[in-house]
Amino acid sequence: MLNPLNSSMISVALVLLALDFDVSTTHVTLVVSSFYLAAAVGQPLMGGLGDRLGPRRVFIAGMTMVVVSGVVGPFSQGFGLLLAARVLQAIGTSTAFPSAVALIRARSRPEDVQSGMSAIAMANSLGAALGPIIGGVAVAVGGWQALFWVNIPLGLAAALAVLFFIAPVGRPTRSGPRPSLLRMLDPLGVLLFACTVLSLLMLMLSIPTGTQWWLVPATAIAAAAFLWRELRAPSPFLDVRMLTRNRPLMGVYVQFAVFNFAYYGAFYGVPQWLEVVRGQTPALVGLFMLPLAAIGAIATPLASRLIRRFGTGRMLILGASLLVAGSAALLLFDDASPLWVVVAALAMLGLPYALCNLALQLRMNGSAPKEAAGIAAGLFQTSRYLGAILSTSMLGLAFAHGIGSAELHGTAVTMAVLGLGLVGLNLRRRSDGASSAD
Known part of the structure; x- marks a missing residue:
């Protein structure tokens, strides 16, 4: 829960941070964007x-980083040190998801893997859902500093639980002599990957306010340099050859990015519409949005049972169809819509999240080679961040000249089109011969 929890609960403290560190509203959002960028690179x-x-x-080391960030953050004397604590927090929490996937895959019986993946999906959904609520209580009790302090007991508890209750898996699965830690890290490959992701995110974020076209060749050059490096590195950060040969795994990443592109259109768009058009307070908006994430967590066990019975392919088609239906429900929103209609539509969008998130997670696990389970899981999360950033760019364009019901309807149409694309992709996959269990 720590990664989604820390990425969401900071939202309630941005105003306080801007006042305490005497920075502008634009600059204070760096505590959010720096976390996402560090996590996008840190997960793989x-x-x-x-x-x-x-x-x-690696998990225990990551939880140690979380505890250190929880100690350093509250005592930051400058905004730069606060950002450094957030980056350390992002990297530390980024160990959790890929480590959990790798541990479950290595230690569980095949029939138990899906249950483990379902539990991970629930934890992620709960972290995102509870973030604003826990953040609001923590800030009310102890100021923005409490958002760092809560990580200390959580990080310690997680590290101790793994230390005492999970035995070592054994030697790493890669064969041959183990290279030095520096070569394992492949610092040049990591740097070029970070440059590629950073320039791509900057390009997407610039679209609403005026596209920075110079970032197009910059992104292309960084990506080309990254590929050149990884194809020649003796111990690459990212096994590009494995990815290019593994079309099913690449398909999972593309579908997950597209799904999150659509899903976060509602997650980020509806709150702005509720505040500007319907005049709701931020506190009430948080309560209205709770069903969207909460239903995604609560429905995950049901999604697991359905996937076990009908396979990932059929459930992806069902989830994408529900995404289309939920997006269409947003077209009912207007300046006088009953608020129960808003809550019902948001709850409906929680169902496709439960189905698509778990189904794609299971398909990722089945497509990734065992020796690369961790990095495959990390790239899965990176594709989530890319989809979310694409969604914010879409909303920036849609709301560029004002936030209204018509602009929200345009966003809903885009979401529905993306959902239809996912339906078509999975129908084509089944027609091409995918098994019913897939």
């Missing part, structure tokens, strides 16, 4: 290290 990096050094060891 930590997953790759887990594949080489063992996921248990």
Whole structure:
């Protein structure tokens, strides 16, 4: 829960942080964007290290980073040190998802893997759902500093639980002599990957306010340099050859990015509409949005049973169809819509999240080679961040000249089109011969 929890609960403290550190509203959002960027790079990096050094060891090291960030953050005397604490927090929490996937895959019986993946999906959904609520209570009790303090007991509890209750998996699965830690990290590859992701995110975020076209060649150059490096590195940060040969795994990443592109259109768009058009307070908006994430968590066990019975392919089609239906429900929103209609539509959108998130997570697990389970899981999360950033760019364009019901309807149409695309992709996959269990 720590990664989605920390990415969401900070939203309630942005105003306080801007006042305490005397920074502008634009600059204070760096505590959010720096976390996402560090996590987008940190998830596959930590997953790759887990594949080489063992996921248990990397997880405990990550929780240590979380505890250190919880100590350093509250006592930051400058905004730069606060950002450094957030980056450390992002990297530390980024060890959790890929390490958990690798540990479950290594230690569980095949019939128990799906239950473990379902539990991970529930934890992620609950972290996102509870973030604003826990953040609001923590800030009310102890100021913005409490958002760092809550990580200390959670990080310690997680590290101790793994240390005492999960035995080491054994030697890393990669064969041959183990290279030095520096070569394992592949610092040049990590740097080029970070440059590629950063320039791509900057490009997408610039679209609503005026596209920075110079970022197009910058992104292309960084990506080309990254590919050149990884194809020649003796111990690459990212096994590009494995990814290019593994079309099913690449398909999972593309579908997950597209799904999150659509899903976050509602997650980020509806709150702005509720505040501007319907005049709701931020506190009430948080309560209205709770069903969207909460239903995603509550419905995950049901999604697991349905997937076990009907397979991931059929449930992806059902989930994408429900995404289309939920997006169409947003077209009912207007300046006088009953608020229960808003809550019902948002709750409806929680169902496709439960189905698509778990189904794609299981398909990722089935497509990734065992020796690369950690880095594959990390890239899965990176595709989530890319989809979310694409969604914010879409909303920036839609709301560029004002936030209204018509603009929200345009966003809903885009979401529905993306959902139809996912339906078509999975129908084509089944027609091409995918098994019913897939």
